[in-house]
Amino acid sequence: MTTIPIEYYLVLSAFMFITGVIGVLIRRNAIIVFMCIELMLNSANLSLVTFSSYMGNSIGQVFVFFVMTVAAAEAAIGLAIIIALFRNKMTLNIDEVNIMKW
Amino acid sequence: MNLEIILFILFSVIAAASAVIMITRANPIISALFLVLNFACLAGLYLLLNAQFIAVTQIIVYAGAIMVLFLFVIMLLRPEHDLTLQKKSKIKFMAAAAGIFVFAQLVYIIFFFSPNASQKTSVQSSINSGTIEQIGTAIFTKYVIPFEAAGYLLLAAAIGALVLAKKKFE
Numbered sequence: 335m336t337t338i339p340i341e342y343y344l345v346l347s348a349f350m351f352i353t354g355v356i357g358v359l360i361r362r363n364a365i366i367v368f369m370c371i372e373l374m375l376n377s378a379n380l381s382l383v384t385f386s387s388y389m390g391n392s393i394g395q396v397f398v399f400f401v402m403t404v405a406a407a408e409a410a411i412g413l414a415i416i417i418a419l420f421r422n423k424m425t426l427n428i429d430e431v432n433i434m435k436w
Numbered sequence: 437m438n439l440e441i442i443l444f445i446l447f448s449v450i451a452a453a454s455a456v457i458m459i460t461r462a463n464p465i466i467s468a469l470f471l472v473l474n475f476a477c478l479a480g481l482y483l484l485l486n487a488q489f490i491a492v493t494q495i496i497v498y499a500g501a502i503m504v505l506f507l508f509v510i511m512l513l514r515p516e517h518d519l520t521l522q523k524k525s526k527i528k529f530m531a532a533a534a535g536i537f538v539f540a541q542l543v544y545i546i547f548f549f550s551p552n553a554s555q556k557t558s559v560q561s562s563i564n565s566g567t568i569e570q571i572g573t574a575i576f577t578k579y580v581i582p583f584e585a586a587g588y589l590l591l592a593a594a595i596g597a598l599v600l601a602k603k604k605f606e
Contacts, residue, residue: 337438337440337441338440338441338444338484341546341547342444342448343481343485344546345542345543345546346448346451346452346481348539348542348543348546349452349455349539350451350452350455350474351542352535352536352538352539352542353452353455353456353458353459353535354455354459355531355535355538356459356531356532356535357458357459359527359531359534359535360459360527360528360531360532361459363464365464365506365509365510365513366459366464366467368506369458369467369468369471369506370458370459372471372498372502373455373458373471373474376474376475376478376498379478379490379494380478380481380482383482383485383487383490384485386487386565386566387485387486387487387562387565387566388557388562389557389565390557390558390561390562390564390565391565392564392565392566392570392571392574393574395487395489395490395565395566395571396571396574396575396579398490399490399493399571399575400582400586402493402494402497402498403586403589403590404586404589405498405502406497406501406502406590406593407589407590407592407593408593409502409505409506410505410593410594410596410597411593411596411597411600413505413506413509413597414596414597414598414600414601415600416509416513417509417512417513417600417601418600418601420513426513
């Protein structure tokens with residue numbers, strides 16, 4: 335279709351996804367862990383849009399639209415949970431939040 | 437070297453670099469701002485892929501709404517700098533090693549098991565697939581029930597966020 339091979343977009347998407355995974359593993363601030371999850375969702379969106387564009391089929395972009403809806407709902411609920419957590423325990427460090435650990 | 441390749445290199449390098457900077461800064465506000473930069477570069481890449489509607493939605497929903505929500509929560513809670521970033525270098529090393537291993541696997545799969553290149557589509561069909569007309573037709577005819585379900589999901593999320601953030605648990 336275009337002059338750029340499809341593999342380059344997929345490698346960029348894989349790189350962003352792995353960056354998000356490493357961020358979730360090494361960071362302990364709950365808000366930054368949430369941002370890394372958003373980064374992973376965006377890299378999946380990039381893959382979907384790439385395949386959709388190179389196939390000439392708009393269904394992948396419809397799916398990206400629904401992924402964005404779910405990401406917005408997830409961000410609202412997650413940030414509300416973080417606010418409730420901060421009120422009750424006065425911390426954002428996810429290592430100190432082990433109340434459900436058995 | 438035409439303009440498309442130059443723009444692709446520019447956007448992809450900035451997106452990758454801002455993602456790496458985002459996970460290595462101790463200050464959450466700097467992380468959030470680099471995530472906004474990453475989202476803006478992704479919108480540029482979507483435009484290069486002829487996905488106009490998704491590019492505009494990316495700017496409005498992600499860089500606009502969701503990141504403003506994040507910055508508001510950071511401002512309200514004013515979290516201390518993440519001091520655990522410096523210590524526990526063993527966990528960092530293990531996480532980086534596992535990430536690089538999985539990334540190598542993904543790159544291997546992408547380059548050696550890619551589908552046959554004979555399935556080329558024309559530029560015109562790619563441009564047509566990204567228009568609002570095509571996407572709107574698909575959403576409001578074939579995918580109208582998932583669309584309604586997404587509406588209920590957003591309603592439930594709004595009510596749930598209000599209930600969760602209202603006051604202390606008993």
